[in-house]
Amino acid sequence: xxxxxxxxxxxxxxxxxxxxxxxxxxxxxxxxxxxxxxxxxxxxxxxxxxxxxxxxxxxxxxxxxxxxxxxxxxxxxxxxxxxxxxxxxxxxxxxxxxxxxxxxxxxxxxxxxx
Numbered sequence: 533x534x535x536x537x538x539x540x541x542x543x544x545x546x547x548x549x550x551x552x553x554x555x556x557x558x559x560x561x562x563x564x565x566x567x568x569x570x571x572x573x574x575x576x577x578x579x580x581x582x583x584x585x586x587x588x589x590x591x592x593x594x595x596x597x598x599x600x601x602x603x604x605x606x607x608x609x610x611x612x613x614x615x616x617x618x619x620x621x622x623x624x625x626x627x628x629x630x631x632x633x634x635x636x637x638x639x640x641x642x643x644x645x646x
Contacts, residue, residue, distance in 0.1 A: 535555055
């Protein structure tokens with residue numbers, strides 16, 4: 533079944549905070565990405581074509597809610613990193629790949645054609 537792998541890198545300005553890969557598939561899921569300095573991002577996502585709803589809640593190192601960012605991420609294979617501003621001061625850089633969610637190697641497999 534078609535899904536999308538999203539490689540995510542979170543930044544505070546030019547300072548890298550965290551990197552992860554998530555699988556966006558037909559069942560809505562939330563995961564939390566915790567950074568070594570204490571920042572935290574709660575990412576909710578669900579696979580939909582032509583674009584997947586993504587919601588990111590940002591929390592500062594003190595655990596205080598900073599803001600939420602909602603977007604529709606188009607289903608595609610990225611040629612390069614893309615960037616989007618989240619709640620100030622955070623930035624998300626990401627790369628997408630269409631994959632088969634039934635593949636146990638979804639995190640490293642080659643992308644399917646668009």
